[in-house]
Amino acid sequence: MxxxxxxxxxxxxxxxxxxxxxxxxxxxxxxxxxxxAIGIGCAFLLTLLTAILFNxxxxxxxxxxxxxxxxxxxxxxxxENSTLKTAKYKAMVSEALLAELTEVxxxxxxxxxxxxxxxxxxxxxxxxxxxxxxxxQMGQTVEFTVLGSSRVDGYMKGRVTREALANDxxxxxxxxxxxxxxxxxxxxSLKFNPAFIFGSDASEKRPEQAGLGVSVVGSxxxxxxxxxxxLPIGVAASIYLEEFAPKSRxxxxxxxxxxxxxxxxSIVFGILGVAVFIQFGGGSLxxxxxxxxxxxxxxLVLTLMTLPTIIISTRAALKAVPPSIREAALGVGASRMQAxxxxxxxxxxxxxxxxxxxxxxxxLGETAPLLLIGMVGFVATNYPSGFFDAFTAPxxxxxxxxxxWAKRADPAFYERAWGGIIILLVFLLALNxxxxxxxxxxxxxx
Amino acid sequence: MNQMSLIDRAVDMTHIKIxxxxxxxxxxxxxxxxxxxxxxxxxxxxxxxxxxxxGKSTFLRCLNRMNDxxxxxxxxxxxxxxxxxxxxxxxxxxxxxxxxxxxxQKPNPFPKSIYDNVAYGPRxxxxxxxxxELDEIVEKALRRGAIWNEVKDRLHAPGTGLSGGQxxxxxxxxxxxxxxEVLLMDEPCSALDPIATAQVEELIxxxxxxxxxxxxxxxxxxxxxxxxxxxxxxxxxxxxxGDTGQIFTNPRxxxxxxxxSGRIG
Numbered sequence: 001m002x003x004x005x006x007x008x009x010x011x012x013x014x015x016x017x018x019x020x021x022x023x024x025x026x027x028x029x030x031x032x033x034x035x036x037a038i039g040i041g042c043a044f045l046l047t048l049l050t051a052i053l054f055n056x057x058x059x060x061x062x063x064x065x066x067x068x069x070x071x072x073x074x075x076x077x078x079x080e081n082s083t084l085k086t087a088k089y090k091a092m093v094s095e096a097l098l099a100e101l102t103e104v105x106x107x108x109x110x111x112x113x114x115x116x117x118x119x120x121x122x123x124x125x126x127x128x129x130x131x132x133x134x135x136x137q138m139g140q141t142v143e144f145t146v147l148g149s150s151r152v153d154g155y156m157k158g159r160v161t162r163e164a165l166a167n168d169x170x171x172x173x174x175x176x177x178x179x180x181x182x183x184x185x186x187x188x189s190l191k192f193n194p195a196f197i198f199g200s201d202a203s204e205k206r207p208e209q210a211g212l213g214v215s216v217v218g219s220x221x222x223x224x225x226x227x228x229x230x231l232p233i234g235v236a237a238s239i240y241l242e243e244f245a246p247k248s249r250x251x252x253x254x255x256x257x258x259x260x261x262x263x264x265x266s267i268v269f270g271i272l273g274v275a276v277f278i279q280f281g282g283g284s285l286x287x288x289x290x291x292x293x294x295x296x297x298x299x300l301v302l303t304l305m306t307l308p309t310i311i312i313s314t315r316a317a318l319k320a321v322p323p324s325i326r327e328a329a330l331g332v333g334a335s336r337m338q339a340x341x342x343x344x345x346x347x348x349x350x351x352x353x354x355x356x357x358x359x360x361x362x363x364l365g366e367t368a369p370l371l372l373i374g375m376v377g378f379v380a381t382n383y384p385s386g387f388f389d390a391f392t393a394p395x396x397x398x399x400x401x402x403x404x405w406a407k408r409a410d411p412a413f414y415e416r417a418w419g420g421i422i423i424l425l426v427f428l429l430a431l432n433x434x435x436x437x438x439x440x441x442x443x444x445x446x
Numbered sequence: 447m448n449q450m451s452l453i454d455r456a457v458d459m460t461h462i463k464i465x466x467x468x469x470x471x472x473x474x475x476x477x478x479x480x481x482x483x484x485x486x487x488x489x490x491x492x493x494x495x496x497x498x499x500x501g502k503s504t505f506l507r508c509l510n511r512m513n514d515x516x517x518x519x520x521x522x523x524x525x526x527x528x529x530x531x532x533x534x535x536x537x538x539x540x541x542x543x544x545x546x547x548x549x550x551q552k553p554n555p556f557p558k559s560i561y562d563n564v565a566y567g568p569r570x571x572x573x574x575x576x577x578x579e580l581d582e583i584v585e586k587a588l589r590r591g592a593i594w595n596e597v598k599d600r601l602h603a604p605g606t607g608l609s610g611g612q613x614x615x616x617x618x619x620x621x622x623x624x625x626x627e628v629l630l631m632d633e634p635c636s637a638l639d640p641i642a643t644a645q646v647e648e649l650i651x652x653x654x655x656x657x658x659x660x661x662x663x664x665x666x667x668x669x670x671x672x673x674x675x676x677x678x679x680x681x682x683x684x685x686x687x688g689d690t691g692q693i694f695t696n697p698r699x700x701x702x703x704x705x706x707s708g709r710i711g
Contacts, residue, residue, distance in 0.1 A: 247517050324554035328617070330515065332567035332624055333544035342566070343556055 052421055059419025062193035062208060063148035063156045065119060065182065069096040070141045071131050079128070089131075090116060090124030093146065104185040106178060118175050120147035122202065122209040148188065150207045150412035152179055156190050159411060196419060201380045201401060207412035210405065212420050214380040218295045218395035219364060219427070225299025225391075226306050226363050231356055233303075234310030241311075242318040243340050262308035270369030273301035278373060293374035293394035301369050306359035313355020317348035350439045357435035361428055367399040377404020398424045463488040463628060463658040464509060469523035471504055471513070478504045480682040481523075486675070491650060491659045493673035493690065495666060497705065500679040502662045506630050509660065510546035511539040527628070544571055547626035551633040553613035555605035555620070560597050563605040563616055564588060567624035583623055591619025592649045611642020618649060622657075629653060631661040635668065647672050666706060670694050678702045 011017065016024070069092060079088035094116030101108060101115075108115065123146040130142070147153075151171040154160035162173045182188035199211020245251045277297045282290035290297055321344045329339035345352075370376075377396045384390035396404070398420065406417040464486040471479035479501045486492050494502035504513070511532060513519040524531050532542050544567075555563050564584045567573075574580035584601075588594040593615040597608070605616055614634060621629060631650070635643040650672050653659055663669050669676050670690060677687040678699075686693060686702045697703045 322554075324550065324552060325556065326515075327512070327548075327550060328554040328556060328620075329566075330512065330543060331510070331548035331550065332570075332620060333540055333547075334566075334570055335540045336515075338570055342570075347557065 056418035086124035238314035270372030317351025493669035496679035587623035
């Protein structure tokens with residue numbers, strides 16, 4: 001230590017001056033804005049997820065009634081000879097229900113036809129299909145698990161109340177008494193309904209029968225088409241534009257147009273699909289595979305929509321690769337193509353993958369263009385007969401099916417729309433998880 | 447290094463490897479290189495010195511047609527390698543670059559293993575028939591790059607994980623692995639510390655046995671230490687070219703003298 005005098009501070013560091021205080025305060029305010037924004041976002045997300053789960057989960061359960069039907073050969077023959085076959089079968093089921101009620105000791109003075117309103121009109125077809133497939137069971141009594149009608153189902157789920165039935169010509173409060181008694185007897189219950197996930201769409205009269213399965217196949221086929229067309233074309237176009245194309249007016253114009261394409265309303269792509277693929281390709285050129293409602297056409301339209309997204313993200317990923325890597329490759333005598341494919345592309349792969357998955361997710365959720373090319377929900381009534389048939393057989397897609405259900409009048413369909421959204425979100429989540437896994441794989445290879 | 451040894455360092459200019467005749471380079475409208483004539487000897491280290499933006503790097507990049515990758519760059523005049531015009535229409539720049547290797551200012555190893563970094567050139571040029579031959583080439587190149595002893599136990603570790611000086615020597619090893627005849631070095635030590643610089647300089651002196659080495663440098667001390675011939679560029683002109691000893695002790699042009707003595711640049 002020396003004895004030299006210690007200098008005095010001109011202004012103390014221990015006291016903040018006004019300017020510093022103002023700066024700190026504004027920084028603190030900015031942080032609060034950020035936290036508030038995140039908080040509001042999370043609140044919205046939470047509300048959305050709660051609403052979806054609350055409204056959608058009931059769609060995965062359905063009311064089933066267990067009853068024994070006697071396959072009377074005379075009645076079946078009578079039904080097969082009539083024009084309204086399934087209606088006759090339905091009548092048989094209604095009789096069986098009455099018998100069932102008597103057996104478990106439920107008193108009613110309703111006639112069987114009215115009683116049958118408790119059951120789905122799909123039951124007639126269910127019994128008929130079974131009877132025709134099992135002629136050896138003829139004359140015997142078989143136990144069936146049949147769908148309850150959508151009103152009964154709504155009552156079981158708390159959607160339909162006795163008061164609401166006053167104006168409903170489909171079901172009376174009397175029916176509900178029977179439902180309560182049947183439920184108590186264990187003959188009627190809410191069960192998990194795999195047909196909602198794997199089944200096909202049903203008519204407006206039978207919401208209880210409708211399922212998303214066929215539309216899932218339609219969406220899957222379209223994703224295949226989109227992936228196998230837009231990824232190679234998009235990446236190749238990006239590589240050409242980014243690495244090879246001379247910088248000229250023309251390439252500038254193309255660049256601007258690609259960026260603009262990403263902002264074109266999707267319904268315009270739908271019209272383009274109708275004009276190019278269905279009217280010109282399928283009509284004028286006579287290519288049979290390009291027909292209305294075909295997932296192949298849907299996939300082509302969505303490919304056009306996804307291409308700009310993939311091209312923009314791929315070009316960004318290519319641009320992010322340091323030029324020193326290209327120079328290094330060229331410096332040891334690699335051709336430009338070798339430099340790109342050996343060094344630049346692997347480094348850009350995570351970015352390309354992210355763009356592709358975002359594009360696919362966008363395509364998976366797209367509805368408007370599909371409605372224009374005829375991939376509307378009510379088309380999805382049958383599974384395609386094979387892998388190749390799945391590309392051309394009329395089908396819908398998950399979002400189009402959900403839209404179709406949401407616009408039907410019956411609240412039972414509305415519930416299914418919510419349920420369909422859960423399935424759609426599960427698929428989107430799966431896509432994102434795949435993206436994360438693939439990205440970390442590629443990044444580990446540096 | 448004292449002044450005497452600089453003068454004594456005789457240059458044996460037996461063969462001319464590269465000859466530039468009336469070379470002009472334009473970047474769009476700007477005239478970057480103005481009528482440069484130079485003859486570069488084989489098995490010699492030639493240094494290009496000059497202030498920033500004087501065109502020395504631009505000229506270097508003409509020698510392996512690296513400027514081709516820049517759209518707006520235009521080169522006129524002749525550059526002869528072994529008396530063949532490298533800007534002839536029939537010349538494929540990729541083939542040229544196999545003969546004229548390059549080391550860049552910033553170490554730029556591929557984000558691959560050390561082995562793959564060195565093996566890449568031989569692989570694409572088909573220099574090895576099998577794995578054993580390739581191993582041999584890689585080892586030889588890494589020994590040439592004076593880095594073999596440091597990396598021989600971790601050939602499959604990423605090249606980007608090495609230190610800056612090691613990375614640069616790896617890049618030199620990568621450049622020599624393709625058996626070039628000329629080695630261009632664009633400020634190879636500017637990103638390195640003095641110890642790594644010394645190692646690279648020592649390496650350059652050894653490489654002179656087999657190659658014609660051309661090095662662009664900002665450090666006049668470095669030019670004096672490693673080169674036999676020096677070219678001084680200023681504002682796109684080749685001001686003076688001669689034996690290193692002569693340039694540093696007895697420059698003919700006043701601009702060279704000003705630069706060397708630190709008055710300009």
